[in-house]
Amino acid sequence: MTPRRPGLSTLSIHGLPHRRADWTPVVGPVFQSSTFVNPVGSSEEVLYTRYGNNPNQVDLARKYALLEGAEAAVFLSSGMGATALAHLAVLRPGDHLLASEWIYGGTRRLFDDELGRFGIEVSYVDPTQHRLWRKSVRKSTRAIFIETPTNPTLRIIDLAPIAQVTKEFGLALLVDATFASPINLRPIEHGADVVITSATKYLNGHSDVIAGAVAGSASFIEEVTRLMRLWGQSIDPHAAWLVERGLRTLAVRMERHNANGLAVARWAEAQAEFAAVHYPGLPAHPEHAYAREALQGFGGMVGLQLKGGVRAAERFLKKLKMIAHAPSLAGVESLISEPRLTSHKGLTAEERTRIGIPDGFLRLSCGIEDAADIIGDLEQALGR
């Protein structure tokens, strides 16, 4: 009988469970050291924190790879660092990247403003138009990039038909699943080759660290690590220790984020003040049926559109008491932001409208407070 694979809660606490030696600490230390004593005359790889081989960096990466079901992973000093290096690891001058047009604004700026400087062309596709993927592949296409769930519109992209195209043409499929966390979605199970995540969000979960990660095959992660050593984005050991501490409660935090997201979305849907509520757990969501199949939870992110646009949105934001008006997401505390001024500020109003983010759109990150208190704060801000 093959031994049962530990569940995601167990993996996020222990990695692969093992017996601890007597007198060793239950919680490992922070190796806050840039360098390590290396044996004289040894040709072994030197231990140096910029190389990503500090024990805090190695242990965290191993655990995250297990959660994603990947051969290997590496942590970087931000989610943007992870996105940048994952793409530089597959793309060369003259290559073409095909990307979903529903992506985080920072990623869009990286593609539009930076990749071109390396001779890499990027074009965009509406990710729900499956036939467009195949049609848009060029001779020079090397990779497809998808974000799911999408920031901030919460659309859920079916990866299977896109993975069929990447397999057929020998392309790499890179997926940013930051909004799901590996508890709700593991893209490799759906045909992705590479998973990118902003560990700043759910993995850490406490709004006190900036970090990112890439997971994939051992050879791909070796190449990302090589680039990381040269471009210099390794994660600081203390940040790695904090992310690992956050990971230990990831599964239970996600249970509450999922429950609160659903409760808030159901409540908001019934309020006349909202023109639209975007949440994959609502039956009215365009991918609700697929989301029920593919996700283990619908997440804590909810998109809200008040009747009355920007002015109504600003009035509402000023009245909130507990929910902080702040960019970023996925921490234990509820946060709300306006993508037009934060995550998607770099896009024009027309570009934002085309991808479903009209001015006045609010992105709510439900924390793990009591659902009644999140709803109570929203309710009083509506003027009840």
Ligand SMILES: Cc1ncc(COP(=O)(O)O)c(C=O)c1O
């Ligand atoms: C989906 C997504 N990917 C990547 C990033 C970038 O992450 P970081 O801020 O850790 O660089 C963000 C940040 O908001 C994001 O929302």
